[in-house]
Amino acid sequence: MEKKAEHVVIVGAGLGGLTAALALLRQGFRVTVLEQAPALGEVGAGVQLSANATRVLSLIGLDEVVAASGAQPTDKEIRLWSTGQTWQLFDLGAASVQRYGHTYAMFHRADLHKALENALRSLAPGAIRLNCRCESVDLSGPRPSVLLSNGERVAGDLIVGADGVHSRVRRAIVGADQPVFSGMHAWRGVIPTNRLPGHLRKPAGVNWVGPGRHVIHYPLRRCELTNFVGIVEGSNWEVESWTQQGSLDACLGDFKGWHEDVQTMIRAVDVHFKWALMVREPIERWSSGCVTLLGDAAHPTLPFLAQGAAMALEDGYVLARALAAHSGDVPAALSAYESARVERTAKVVRGSNGNAARFHNPKLANAQGAAQYIEDQWAPDKV
Numbered sequence: 001m002e003k004k005a006e007h008v009v010i011v012g013a014g015l016g017g018l019t020a021a022l023a024l025l026r027q028g029f030r031v032t033v034l035e036q037a038p039a040l041g042e043v044g045a046g047v048q049l050s051a052n053a054t055r056v057l058s059l060i061g062l063d064e065v066v067a068a069s070g071a072q073p074t075d076k077e078i079r080l081w082s083t084g085q086t087w088q089l090f091d092l093g094a095a096s097v098q099r100y101g102h103t104y105a106m107f108h109r110a111d112l113h114k115a116l117e118n119a120l121r122s123l124a125p126g127a128i129r130l131n132c133r134c135e136s137v138d139l140s141g142p143r144p145s146v147l148l149s150n151g152e153r154v155a156g157d158l159i160v161g162a163d164g165v166h167s168r169v170r171r172a173i174v175g176a177d178q179p180v181f182s183g184m185h186a187w188r189g190v191i192p193t194n195r196l197p198g199h200l201r202k203p204a205g206v207n208w209v210g211p212g213r214h215v216i217h218y219p220l221r222r223c224e225l226t227n228f229v230g231i232v233e234g235s236n237w238e239v240e241s242w243t244q245q246g247s248l249d250a251c252l253g254d255f256k257g258w259h260e261d262v263q264t265m266i267r268a269v270d271v272h273f274k275w276a277l278m279v280r281e282p283i284e285r286w287s288s289g290c291v292t293l294l295g296d297a298a299h300p301t302l303p304f305l306a307q308g309a310a311m312a313l314e315d316g317y318v319l320a321r322a323l324a325a326h327s328g329d330v331p332a333a334l335s336a337y338e339s340a341r342v343e344r345t346a347k348v349v350r351g352s353n354g355n356a357a358r359f360h361n362p363k364l365a366n367a368q369g370a371a372q373y374i375e376d377q378w379a380p381d382k383v
């Protein structure tokens, strides 16, 4: 039976939830976003958005945000952990825009989050409700509802779980499965770029590869800041939190023996955040009745293709488009949404998992073998 969606309730005001809310509002739906946090804000870290994601920002009317707050890199480089030898991988500047039609942009997460929040508040001032923690979702009534921790129930014609890797909404759909620790932790930190020597200030995305670990760094906020991420395999650190801090010494210890440029960056980081990386096997069913998922709630993705947030943005836009195309008929729209998203996102999850072995390959231990390995792995036809 056709069930119309007029009021969509989104659980989670992360990058995915806010994008979905904006896309839905622009298609004429009424939206409420329930966020557990007492105030909105993103952590001090970067997020790279490839052209598929900046295209979504353009489609929801945020072109100027990309131009104003993103840093636009020119290149992507691979560097070898021990010698620092550099390979030019591909163009992320003009040639990339010409090929994909949209910019590759690198954001401070807080800037992007704020821009989405401002756009949403200007379209629908009361849409975001803070201090609203979802405990469970009830699918049994004529309309699904969210039970909040204060006892209130919020019903909608459609409920969307955009509540991240530990999603409560997901439980209502697939049961209480838990994300699994990947055996890797990430160091994250932001560096004022003027602390770095000139050759580390290039507007490029750089990926250092080495046995059992890798490092990514790229510019943020018109190159005023540099984002640093270091991934370490063989970890027993299972705390998954954006705010958990480690120490400078522990971070240096994880990259002992790595090239001086990496040591320089680690020393220049303001605060060394440490985060366990969690994985889940992709699922094939994201919806039950009038409840569905998007972003990390549906498909948490290791950050090794820089596509987790990009997929969350795409999900939000495609969901709104499906609802509009099916005149708000929820079952038909959710079926179209899943058909468009499940296979694509599973491919990204598996591709990201596969990149761990590629970036951390034992062949990288020896400089001579490593050069050959890099040339084989990152030949233009394999990128």
Ligand code: FAD
Pocket (backbone or CB within 6 Å): 011, 012, 013, 014, 015, 016, 017, 034, 035, 036, 037, 046, 047, 048, 049, 132, 133, 134, 135, 162, 163, 164, 165, 166, 167, 168, 186, 188, 229, 275, 294, 295, 296, 297, 301, 302, 303, 306, 307, 308, 309, 310, 311, 312
């Ligand atoms: P989240 O950002 O986790 O947002 C979930 C929201 O829901 C939060 O606001 C949370 O407070 C709220 N919430 C949670 N539970 C509840 C509840 N019970 N009730 C109410 N609200 C709730 N992706 C890229 O595309 N490019 C990158 O460069 C990139 N770099 C990354 C680097 C690292 C080190 C890591 C770990 C990830 C990276 N990612 C990247 C992935 C990206 O960060 C995530 O995929 C993305 O943030 C997911 O967005 P989301 O909106 O689905 O979930």
